[in-house]
Amino acid sequence: MVAVINTGRSIRAIFNYNENKVSVGAAQCIGEGNYPMDVSDMNLIFKLNMLLKQLELNENVTRNSVHISLNFDPSEKELSKEKLMEVASSYMDKIGFGSQPYLVYQHHDAGHPHIHIVSIKVRADGSRIDMQNIGKYQSETARKEIETQFNLVRAESKKKTTVMDLKPLKVHKIEYGVSDSKKAIASILHAVIPHYKFTTIGELNAVLNLYNISVLQGKEDSKMFIHKGLLYQIIDADKNPIGVPIKASSFHFMPTMKTLEQKFEANKKSRLPDMKRIRNSIDMAFLKNSNIDLDELEKKLLKEGIAVIYRQSSQGLVYGITYVDHTTKCVFNGSALGVQYAAKAILERCGNVRIKPDGNNYENKLQKEEATKNPAFISERELQKIIDSILQPEYASEFIPASLKGRRKKRKRKGQSDN
Structure with a gap:
């Protein structure tokens, strides 16, 4: 099992993301935690308001929402809703969110079984839950205990075989939902980056787009761009993004900007x-x-x-x-x-x-x-x-037509007045 924890500033956005998946049949809300009634008896407004009301108890918490995904091995597709809820409940208890209101969604739009948990960082007494290093300590401990408790495939055992699994004989376009997204992206990257000679992110994207993948740098003024972060995203035939982008640093062969920049320089000569x-x-x-x-x-x-x-x-x-x-x-x-x-x-x-x-x-x-x-x-x-x-270049000139310029104000001569 692999757990991914994200925090955000808008619980409404995270809630809508999951409910939109439900509306198109790509997900199902399978349960809740610490709500006054069963999820089947609640409408959308009640689900969201429960979270919003508790957040009002401490408006000083800006990053107040929590979005967790628990990802299981593709061989565990037969996990029942009841067992998934038991796993979710146990995990939330072990990371210190056992008393928080939360919703659990089972998603069906990827090649591996996984659930999403939506919750908040403000307790019922208005205090804030500290999530510093929660992934490194509480989450990792919880993951290992749950793998043993529910007899799940251990994440460590999969890491040992990752390198061999990511060497396909043939490279095909990714079809979202057919296979594990990260594994499918890694297969393409492993086939393209070490072997193709490109000198810019744009040239790399030209190749990756052929296989329904796009590499993202972020806007020039964004933190991701400034710190040379990269994300890899599955796209559809019209180049629209699908699913959740994956950090470059999370792949075992590290297709990061630092690695790519080294290849840029080497490729400039080798491709001539x-x-x-x-x-x-x-x-x-x-x-x-x-x-x-x-x-x-x-x-x-x-x-x-x-x-x-x-x-x-x-x-x-x-x-x-x-x-x-x-x-x-x-x-x-x-x-x-x-x-x-x-x-x-x-x-x-x-x-x-x-x-x-x-x-x-x-x-x-x-x-x-x-x-x-x-x-x-x-x-x-x-x-x-x-x-x-x-x-012609988009910003080729700073020329402004005379018709668009403001009228120049006449300078008054000494001794003149408006009267």
Whole structure:
């Protein structure tokens, strides 16, 4: 069993997270602790208000909410609700939350059985529960005792086999809920990071996105970014995040920013001999057919083992391009290969085709048909202006049109007045 403890500033947010899972059939509220009635007799308002009312007893506690997940081995899928509630109750007692009101949710959206416990840090007398080092001491002791008490698979026994388990023969896209999320992410990372040659987080993401994983740095002013933290997140086909992101430091081979930065420097030199192969493949694709569009270019390069990843706006306009060569295991942004292989040049060579996020180029076909009917539909010069405006840097200039500037106040001459 593995226990994960998180604290937060909003019990409402944690409560809504779990109840939203219930509403879509991905979870079930299986029990409660220290509530005046059974969970089946309570509505959503009563469940939440019980927690909120107790928090009002001490408004000085800012990080007042607690969100705990107890994760079991995939082989323990047959654990009954009754046994899960016994485990939850025992765990809460052992970490000092036995008298606190709490709700227990069984989630069904991952490859391993697990429960979430929602509680608060304010006691019934208004005092605050100190959670300093609770994970290191109380939780670890409780976990080991519960594993023995309920005959659960011990976490230590799984750690010894982790390295061997994370070496799949074939790497496939992750399907959330089909297998254990952390194990699935680790399998992909173990297959990609040591073997592919990338020099930025963006290039690494280009590869990981192919397998439904994204690496997150946080916003530039966030603590995570400043302290070089990384999270790995499962994403769906539309690149929307699914499930809970996992810290880089929690994986046994440590795919942290420090590790990646070392690889960035080494890869800058080691990938140089492989640039020529991608350039030649692109040039040959155009040499054989000078009128190909982006969709056709992607298919031709894929036959050579080179995946093309477009960075597009929500309107389907291409503003960036990355090449992933699965043969040489090299990743290049288009501009790194040369100006003629960057997004703008490729757009021009393909006739400025606009594609949709799903890769279809039907809009281009419609435009060609319209242009055939009406030659004045849109001139090449006008189209080039549109592309140039889209591809220019977002903050390229601080120029402000005169029409948007405030009127300059006239300076009064000495001796003049408004009268």
